[in-house]
Amino acid sequence: MKRSDDVERSVLQDDFATVRRATELLCAPLETEDFVVQTMAEVSPTKWHLAHTSWFFETFILRPGLPSYRPFDERFAYIFNSYYHSAGDRHPQPQRGLLSRPTVRQVFDYRRHVDSGLARFFAESSQRKMEDFAFVVELGINHEQQHQELILTDIKHVLAANPLQPVYRAAGCEPPHPPARAQWVGFRGGLIELGHSGEGFAFDNEQPRHRTYLRPFELADRPVTCGEYLEFIADGGYQRSELWLSDGWDAAQQGEWKAPLYWRASDDAWRLFSLQGMKDIDPSEPVCHMSYYEADAFARWAGARLPLEAEWEAACATLPVEGNLLESGQLHPRRASDDNLTLKQAFGDIWEWTGSAYLPYPGFAPFRGGLGEYNGKFMSNKMVLRGGSCVTPRQHLRATYRNFFVPEARWQFSGIRLARYLA
Numbered sequence: 001m002k003r004s005d006d007v008e009r010s011v012l013q014d015d016f017a018t019v020r021r022a023t024e025l026l027c028a029p030l031e032t033e034d035f036v037v038q039t040m041a042e043v044s045p046t047k048w049h050l051a052h053t054s055w056f057f058e059t060f061i062l063r064p065g066l067p068s069y070r071p072f073d074e075r076f077a078y079i080f081n082s083y084y085h086s087a088g089d090r091h092p093q094p095q096r097g098l099l100s101r102p103t104v105r106q107v108f109d110y111r112r113h114v115d116s117g118l119a120r121f122f123a124e125s126s127q128r129k130m131e132d133f134a135f136v137v138e139l140g141i142n143h144e145q146q147h148q149e150l151i152l153t154d155i156k157h158v159l160a161a162n163p164l165q166p167v168y169r170a171a172g173c174e175p176p177h178p179p180a181r182a183q184w185v186g187f188r189g190g191l192i193e194l195g196h197s198g199e200g201f202a203f204d205n206e207q208p209r210h211r212t213y214l215r216p217f218e219l220a221d222r223p224v225t226c227g228e229y230l231e232f233i234a235d236g237g238y239q240r241s242e243l244w245l246s247d248g249w250d251a252a253q254q255g256e257w258k259a260p261l262y263w264r265a266s267d268d269a270w271r272l273f274s275l276q277g278m279k280d281i282d283p284s285e286p287v288c289h290m291s292y293y294e295a296d297a298f299a300r301w302a303g304a305r306l307p308l309e310a311e312w313e314a315a316c317a318t319l320p321v322e323g324n325l326l327e328s329g330q331l332h333p334r335r336a337s338d339d340n341l342t343l344k345q346a347f348g349d350i351w352e353w354t355g356s357a358y359l360p361y362p363g364f365a366p367f368r369g370g371l372g373e374y375n376g377k378f379m380s381n382k383m384v385l386r387g388g389s390c391v392t393p394r395q396h397l398r399a400t401y402r403n404f405f406v407p408e409a410r411w412q413f414s415g416i417r418l419a420r421y422l423a
Helices: 004-026 032-036 046-065 093-098 104-124 127-160 226-234 246-255 292-301 309-316 369-373
Strands: 184-187 190-194 210-214 217-220 263-266 269-274 277-280 351-357 383-386 403-405 419-421
Touching: 004 046, 004 104, 004 127, 032 046, 032 104, 032 127, 046 104, 046 127, 127 269, 184 309, 190 309, 210 309, 217 309, 226 292, 246 292, 292 351, 309 351, 309 383
Parallel strands: none
Antiparallel strands: 184 217, 190 210, 217 419, 263 269, 269 277, 351 383, 383 403
């Protein structure tokens, strides 16, 4: 019979191997030329994601934890560091697309080298060392899952910029369907507990668990649909400054926003670009690829608001983490099902903007050492999103998960669920 420490070691090793294979499977539909393109500063080339996730394991596990390990190429530490000042200098993010070398083949060789190093780490490490590094391995696995999502959001931006409108993965189209009218679901509010309980993995920004007070509130039972957003556009939503925050109005004017990202005007109608190519807009599917500013403007137009992240978590804490997630293979939001859940599509389909700034919870403590740069230093000028999207791995999600982006970000699968206070 295996001892429990051996079982934990094998589970970590299996999880590591699984996430590495899954990342590379996401790259299977791509041509070599697709791996190297960077279409804006926030979008990284696919080969950079492949190498950066390997750099993470190399930097935080293999270099300090495996004395016999030799780096594949010392220069990669500069090229594939993202934002860890403690790990040394790094290549500027907006210039990642200028790197024709290392080649895509060399990046895959680098991944094999790191995978081999982790195999030796699992085989040779004492139980004490495994205990010291187990959390870092788990963090690296979750980090790679984040980059799986980024590979898909970034390659969508890359393919959308190509006038040939390449298809990442073909899929059948569902016929358009009239959206069901949204219903309001009430919650009592009061003193609630918020944040991760300490059971299982969580990022530092999900902790500590603490109490907060909520007024009674309501949430829409499903996200805002494309059909509803078309009404906002038709009513001059992008021309009515009174609906917009000042910074949002400036961003919309400077960006010449007329609709969500990837929507294209065609013969007095709108179509959208997806990872499955161009599609007719289904009025019943959740609208996505919009900024916080657009989400907030729509909520004002609809006579509502965006939910606070505490409201979202209180309402969704007991719901199963199921839905249209990466594993479904859809890679695009789908209309709400006819299930009997009170709140539909809480997980999957689209990340839901909240009205909460990304700030530390009371008593927040970042991860120790260099890993403390993972989340804490970004707690400024960003807004929180909840729930995951159609390209988020299911294992990666939980009700306490806090995503965050600058309010003008549009290339993520981000959308809207409406909220309002109860009288």
